[in-house]
Amino acid sequence: MSKYKKLALPLILVLGIVLIAVFGKALSAKSAVKDNRTEVVFWHEMGGPSEQALVKVVDGFNKSQNKYKVVPKYQGSYDEAIQKILQTHNTSTSPAVFQAFDISTAQMLHSGYTTPVQNFIDEDKYDVSKISAVARAFYANDGKQQAMPFNTSQPVLYFNASLLEKYGITPPPVSPSYSDITRVAKELYEKSGHKVKGMTVQVYGWFLEQALANANRQLANNNDGHTGNPTKVNVNNPDTVEFLNWIKENIKAGDFIDYGSGANAGANQTAGFLSDKVGIFIQSSASMGQLSKSNKNKLGITYFPHPDGKKANGVSIGGAALWISNDKPKDVQRGAFEFIKYTLKPEVQAQWQKSTGYLALNKDSQKTDILKELYAKNPESKVPGEQLAHAKANFSNSGILMEGMQLTRQLEEVAMETVYNGGDIKTALNTADKNINDNLTQLNKANGFK
Template identity: 30%
Template sequence: MKRIWLLGLVLLLVLAGCTNSETAGGGETGQTGDGKVKVTFWHSMGGDAGKALQKIVDNYNAKQTKVFVQTEYQGSYEEALTKLKTVGGTPEAPTLMQVYEVGTKFMSESGYIQPVQNFIDKEQFDLSQLEENIAGYYRIDGKLYSMPFNTSNAVMFYNKDKFRDAGLDPEKPPRTFSEVREAAEKLTDSAKDEKGFAILIYGWFIEQLMANQGADYLDEGNGRKGEPAKTLLNGPEGLRIYQWLDEMNKEGVLGNYGRKWDDIRAAFKAGKVAIYLDSTAATASNVKDSPFEVGTGFLPVPDGVEPKGVIIGGGSIWMMNSVSDEQKAAGWDFLKFVAQPDTQAQWAVDTGYFPITKAAYDEKILQDTYAKYPQYLTAVKQLQSTKLTIATQGALMSVFPEARAEVENSIEKLYGGADAQKVLDETAEKINKLLADHKKVSK
């Protein structure tokens, strides 16, 4: 009996220890062991960007004594969103969640979130300090649903050394589709398997090239004036893009490096491709790690078309509605810290993403970086020269991830020899079906 009694006592102590450990770690209490409010922050920043994000969090945790932010990496944007769907609306959900820009429509309709506009209105937070072209993407019906964070756009990177060797002006990157094609022809060396131009097989770039022509991606005001029923991808603007890629592919001057960011970036740094399109998030790595001089340029447009600008990429931070009011308030305090000029300036220096806060450009650390690496400024100038329209504000649809996958499939078919207009029409039909199916389910 004595042994049984002792065993029971040990089990009780173990269970008590587990309970105390859960309370100390956060759990449903939302507090750490030392009484701080715990904010759990799910994110998708890996590598150097992940380290830069942790630096922001560590700085915040060190500068105040009431809140502790704990970051938890959840894999890619797609993987993170899948995980959220299993816990959204429950106490197991994080306080804050980073979501990529095309998840905006889904998140706003998910029932999981509390718009940050609620805190903005309550505190009369000055939104004019944010870049309008950035805040505009995340604003729906005049309400800011999430706090912009890692903000990028698509830019051109090119190898200045190869430009010089080919007799091209390294200070004048190509600005039009035909100029890119002509440069790619001069920069291609088939004997060395070196291509003149490449673009990642990723739907985001097609969206960007559409917007730069002033073209909406969806009907119903790009999905911002009503529930969209069809895509406009297979219109003349989309056809120009696909024909341009098709022509360069058939000439052998276009490199196909698949769908993985790391593969096309590695090809550029290895000198296997001279010009390619990428996110501004690659700026720091490309400029500092490439064994040659790197140039940056604006996104190209078809000949005779005036550039209209770009859609922002990257992601924003959302507040969950299933956590305590205390955690929400703590999460909002952290979001304000993230938006501070000094925080945004350091983030831009460490990653190549550009600041969401206008005053960040006045910070010395960012001014010094831009002076040393003018390549960073291309994305900033491109963003600031963009006129905020329905096209550049970006499309909204709940099935955006699925639509992007269809676009990526279509580009592979194009490279495989399919007719540009035919493959666009087939892709548009598939996206339209996705929209129709979603409308039926959401009723």
């Protein structure tokens, strides 16, 4: 008996090795046989339902032709992906085409790691006039298209229309002022017997920047970086103060609920909104897919609110663009551009808007049945696109082309949190200004900018 026992372990090991050898070979053979297409590695940062929609876009491209195969790879959050992209450049793991978010545009531009898509546009005589000009302008420099906008969103204000109806509250106008929203929020809080909080604004630097854009105020000098590298930032300005005062007023009235910052806050406020705990919140139009799908209430949408007694200047776009790395061979870069062209097709963009809430960038998308059906079913889903069409692009609402925007945003958020927790607005903004400018000066020095 003991003789066999001694044999058991080596026998199992040998058997295991044989099994792995046989089936492992079969498995690897399978993947090798697949095809001889050129592989185009695509890094993206879309999670949740948006990722599923994106994978469908990629599958569609892979089926539409047989020369290239795009391989999508999820890279975590927008913030974390930037350093991965920059630090893996010129290695075998780097992507051929990647998605980088709006505020990293200056970094990508200065890195010199990308091939401007303009090169391919010129080669192919590709007609870009169909693509939203506002979105294109965001990722262009010196008249050259650097990257192609892909997922483009607008910040909008969502409200629970069913709750407003229930308590007999007049809904806010399509382009509301701060006091319009305060009125609705206070009424909702009072009429519901303090059961429903009126509003929330997530601690998110993007919203603060958008409030400035909508008030036609520039955050950085040199026209928010569009006419030269910024050297000074001015967060402490009357428009930021007005924006924060608006929030502070609602905090004092008790109708405001603070969910904090970051992805958790975003998830918590969505949960709060869907479960009738809060009536109004500001979020990207990209949340629409999720909000209309799992909502038992009627969803209301308005433009981003603007300061009282001022005309709305329009907000800038958010989202991300697709860039082509220049460390890959010609044919791979060509494949990357073919993929980009595919993502901009009217039907693809229309389906993208329908499933995610990002805006269709191709003007012809509006004529597709997909969007016509969507608008017929949910008329409110037109609002973000109308807001975008309404805005006349100028320097204040075309984004901030500046290095160090990620830290800038964190510091803006610290200022917002300070105010939400009862701190003085002026002091908080002065601290933010000092820290942002210190960082900017150092970055400009390190990069050799003047």
